[in-house]
Amino acid sequence: MSTSKHGSLLTLDARTKKRNAAEKRFRAYGLGAIVIAVAALAMLLISIIANGASSFRQTYISFPVTISAEEIEAAESSLLKTGAYNKIIQTGLLAYLTERDLLQDTPEADAFGMISGEAGSTFRQFILANPDAAGTTFQLDLLANGRIDGYYKGRVTAETAALDKNVTPAQLELADRLAADGALVKQFNWDFFTNPDASDQRPEAAGLGVAILGSLYMMAVVLCLALPIGVAASIYLEEFARKNWITDVIEVNIANLAAVPSIVYGILGLAIFINFAEFNQSSPLVGGLVLTLMTLPTIIISTRASLKSIPPSIRDAALGVGASKMQSVFHHVLPLASPGILTGTIIGLAQALGETAPLLLIGMVAFVKEYPAAYTADAGLFGEASTALPVQVFNWTQRSDPAFVERASGAIITLLIFLLIMNALAIFLRKKFERRW
Amino acid sequence: MSLFKMTASTLAITAISATAAAARDNVQIAGSSTVLPYASIIAEVFGENSDFPTPVVESGGSSAGLKRFCEGVGENTIDIANASRQIKDTELVACAENGVTDIVEVRIGYDGIVFASDINGNGFAFTPSDWYAALAAEMPIDGAMVTNTNMDWAEVNADFASQPIMAFIPGTKHGTREVFEEKVLLQGCEDSGAFEAMVDMGMSEDDAEGACMAVRTDGLSVDIDGDYTETLARIEADTNGIGVFGLAFYENNTSKLQVATMNDVVPTTQSIAAGDYPVSRPLYFYLKAAHVGVIPGLQEFAGFFVADELAGPDGPLAAYGLVSDPELADTQAAVANLTLMGN
Numbered sequence: 074m075s076t077s078k079h080g081s082l083l084t085l086d087a088r089t090k091k092r093n094a095a096e097k098r099f100r101a102y103g104l105g106a107i108v109i110a111v112a113a114l115a116m117l118l119i120s121i122i123a124n125g126a127s128s129f130r131q132t133y134i135s136f137p138v139t140i141s142a143e144e145i146e147a148a149e150s151s152l153l154k155t156g157a158y159n160k161i162i163q164t165g166l167l168a169y170l171t172e173r174d175l176l177q178d179t180p181e182a183d184a185f186g187m188i189s190g191e192a193g194s195t196f197r198q199f200i201l202a203n204p205d206a207a208g209t210t211f212q213l214d215l216l217a218n219g220r221i222d223g224y225y226k227g228r229v230t231a232e233t234a235a236l237d238k239n240v241t242p243a244q245l246e247l248a249d250r251l252a253a254d255g256a257l258v259k260q261f262n263w264d265f266f267t268n269p270d271a272s273d274q275r276p277e278a279a280g281l282g283v284a285i286l287g288s289l290y291m292m293a294v295v296l297c298l299a300l301p302i303g304v305a306a307s308i309y310l311e312e313f314a315r316k317n318w319i320t321d322v323i324e325v326n327i328a329n330l331a332a333v334p335s336i337v338y339g340i341l342g343l344a345i346f347i348n349f350a351e352f353n354q355s356s357p358l359v360g361g362l363v364l365t366l367m368t369l370p371t372i373i374i375s376t377r378a379s380l381k382s383i384p385p386s387i388r389d390a391a392l393g394v395g396a397s398k399m400q401s402v403f404h405h406v407l408p409l410a411s412p413g414i415l416t417g418t419i420i421g422l423a424q425a426l427g428e429t430a431p432l433l434l435i436g437m438v439a440f441v442k443e444y445p446a447a448y449t450a451d452a453g454l455f456g457e458a459s460t461a462l463p464v465q466v467f468n469w470t471q472r473s474d475p476a477f478v479e480r481a482s483g484a485i486i487t488l489l490i491f492l493l494i495m496n497a498l499a500i501f502l503r504k505k506f507e508r509r510w
Numbered sequence: 511m512s513l514f515k516m517t518a519s520t521l522a523i524t525a526i527s528a529t530a531a532a533a534r535d536n537v538q539i540a541g542s543s544t545v546l547p548y549a550s551i552i553a554e555v556f557g558e559n560s561d562f563p564t565p566v567v568e569s570g571g572s573s574a575g576l577k578r579f580c581e582g583v584g585e586n587t588i589d590i591a592n593a594s595r596q597i598k599d600t601e602l603v604a605c606a607e608n609g610v611t612d613i614v615e616v617r618i619g620y621d622g623i624v625f626a627s628d629i630n631g632n633g634f635a636f637t638p639s640d641w642y643a644a645l646a647a648e649m650p651i652d653g654a655m656v657t658n659t660n661m662d663w664a665e666v667n668a669d670f671a672s673q674p675i676m677a678f679i680p681g682t683k684h685g686t687r688e689v690f691e692e693k694v695l696l697q698g699c700e701d702s703g704a705f706e707a708m709v710d711m712g713m714s715e716d717d718a719e720g721a722c723m724a725v726r727t728d729g730l731s732v733d734i735d736g737d738y739t740e741t742l743a744r745i746e747a748d749t750n751g752i753g754v755f756g757l758a759f760y761e762n763n764t765s766k767l768q769v770a771t772m773n774d775v776v777p778t779t780q781s782i783a784a785g786d787y788p789v790s791r792p793l794y795f796y797l798k799a800a801h802v803g804v805i806p807g808l809q810e811f812a813g814f815f816v817a818d819e820l821a822g823p824d825g826p827l828a829a830y831g832l833v834s835d836p837e838l839a840d841t842q843a844a845v846a847n848l849t850l851m852g853n
Binding site for chain 1: 738
């Protein structure tokens with residue numbers, strides 16, 4: 074048989090080969106794209122974790138201290154109370170070093186410099202909480218200075234210490250002797266999650282407490298406002314509104330708002346909530362309101378999509394057995410659409426949690442040391458100054474002490490963990506409750 | 511229906527909190543990012559050692575801080591503006607228009623501006639003339655303005671090691687840039703005789719000053735609009751770079767940077783306090799006297815800021831890199847008496 078026009082199915086003709094080759098190339102492009110994306114993500118994660126994982130452990134120095142009632146009284150009556158407590162700590166440290174013969178030829182000032190500037194405040198808080206401690210000897214766990222902490226995290230070496238004005242090689246040797254004696258230990262750093270921010274001189278004491286609380290308050294505001302408003306708007310647009318040019322215009326505008334740069338919402342928030350409504354600057358209330366505006370389009374779009382996916386037969390059946398339009402929506406359509414709505418809301422919240430730009434304009438990039446209360450008579454609901462997780466990262470990357478690089482990366486890891494939990498929850502809810510028609 | 515009730519109640523709660531929100535019991539501060547670390551150190555100590563809450567300190571730059579300071583009087587405006595330069599007359603006018611007339615000016619100390627490069631690179635001993643020759647856009651040569659052709663530090667000064675010129679200087683929005691232009695570029699222009707040559711060429715003194723401070727735009731000088739951490743990152747990436755830093759930032763990064771001398775003086779808090787190191791500037795904060803007695807702890811905080819134990823030569827601010835003010839006692843008296851500007 075001579076070769077026909079169409080040829081055999083078993084031998085590939087030139088055009089089939091060409092098509093197969095094109096498909097192979099396309100697959101290779103796709104794979105390449107994924108490899109590039111994964112490599113970029115891996116690089117990001119590796120650099121952040123390499124920089125930040127060490128922030129979850131912290132170096133402490135522990136030794137006995139004695140304080141008398143007179144010393145407490147004298148300290149409390151001075152201008153710099155924490156300075157006076159520092160002196161007592163130094164006396165205790167010196168006594169301990171002499172007793173264990175650890176000081177050797179290290180200058181005393183160097184030994185004192187190994188204790189964090191936060192120590193005086195820690196000690197004072199302890200004494201105020203335990204007034205009975207006067208006249209007794211007790212063991213104090215104090216933060217080691219950021220450079221000493223850096224020595225145990227590989228950031229500071231004997232070589233860099235020789236050049237560094239804030240640490241000496243003698244201090245590192247003393248630290249090694251203290252570690253061998255068991256007085257210097259590295260522990261899990263719970264304070265990183267509970268402590269408020271600390272000034273540039275005390276990177277070792279800086280924590281995310283205020284930032285986590287502020288982010289939590291803002292998410293509460295966003296959830297309480299964006300979810301009901303977004304769902305109500307979507308139900309009206311999807312189920313009740315007539316389809317005419319006005320609803321078309323609204324739809325185009327909502328889609329457009331979802332793509333507006335977030336800093337625009339910050340400018341709006343500054344003008345409306347702070348200058349016009351006179352809410353407190355730097356407050357989670359204003360932050361939450363601004364993020365609500367930003368999250369609303371996302372929630373409306375996802376809610377409308379999930380309402381659209383409910384088959385009309387559900388509505389028809391409800392109406393057919395005599396339900397009113399509103400009953401059909403609230404008894405049948407909304408419960409079936411709720412997994413999709415929840416997923417959209419959680420993704421919107423996750424987006425809001427990681428947002429920095431609008432918060433820059435409403436004064437949330439600040440040094441805040443006091444934990445914000447959820448409600449006070451003076452400041453109102455969520456009215457006390459606070460920061461948020463992403464702005465704390467921004468804040469720490471601007472500090473001059475290299476120890477803050479580690480803190481900032483640690484804060485990024487914490488933020489990523491929160492985002493991971495929220496996105497995993499969204500996927501879980503979708504998988505568990507989603508119904509296919 | 512529960513959805514409607516929930517919406518209505520959340521909106522009601524917001525409305526209630528809106529009416530209640532206004533009062534605050536903490537001091538609110540904004541302004542210069544150079545003063546920020548000092549202000550937060552003091553805020554922290556103030557919170558620990560007094561019965562008042564820790565003040566909230568924002569940064570954002572001297573101009574932005576003073577603008578917010580001048581927005582008016584009331585709990586919704588800031589109490590203190592930090593500034594790395596003195597308040598301008600135009601800002602005082604803007605303040606007065608909004609009813610902010612009673613202002614206390616407090617000079618907290620001096621900040622040194624240093625030139626630093628990679629720790630493993632060449633060391634430099636600069637004079638202002640070297641910087642002018644390296645960074646000027648155009649220089650007068652034989653009676654005409656000629657584009658700067660210096661590409662290497664060895665061309666600028668035969669004593670220097672050969673190293674391509676690469677300077678990271680603060681962007682124009684920084685207060686530091688103004689000091690750099692006036693105390694380094696203009697000074698160098700005058701010292702090297704270029705200023706005189708320009709005037710001889712028929713330029714007016716103002717034009718000549720402008721030409722002295724015009725920085726070359728061919729890429730050998732890079733404006734850094736971010737903060738010193740960005741300058742440091744640029745130097746780590748390009749070890750030929752020489753950056754302009756605040757003394758405090760350099761003091762915290764001495765294991766990565768080496769500092770250059772200026773007129774053979776090493777910048778330290780002592781040499782700046784003595785007036786030997788030429789490139790320094792005073793730092794200020796401005797206090798709204800109308801808020802004293804309204805915002806709890808405001809005057810106490812200002813008093814704390816300038817107390818000998820904190821702002822003195824042995825205090826934590828000096829340890830961080832602030833050059834303490836030799837006339838601190840006068841400042842303390844001004845804060846205690848709330849001496850207003852213009853009196």
